[in-house]
Amino acid sequence: MRHLQNPALESKLGGRIRTVVEDVRLAGGLPVPILWIGRIADTVFIDIAFVVEPDQTDAFCEDRVRRAIHSRLNDLAEDLWLVVEFAHDLELVE
Helix, strand or coil: CEEEECCCCCHHHHHHHHHHHHHHHHHHCCCCCEEEEEEECCEEEEEEEEECCCCCCCHHHHHHHHHHHHHHHCCCCCEEEEEEEEECCHHHCC
């Protein structure tokens, strides 16, 4: 899992986000994602990209992952901007 992170993001919050993403990933049998976490003012931005085989996932899987992560982070004091994407080509998400 690679991270590009705003240094102002508290390590406790960043750690919680990484733990939630990892728990959801393991539960779904998904590969290690590319993870970007950032913060601007009162908004935390999380962008998660999974590179998968063509028949490994579908839109329903993407929705399940997004809902699972959002439900575990919806108690944050900050606003949450969450993007979950699945791609077959690593070059498109790096």
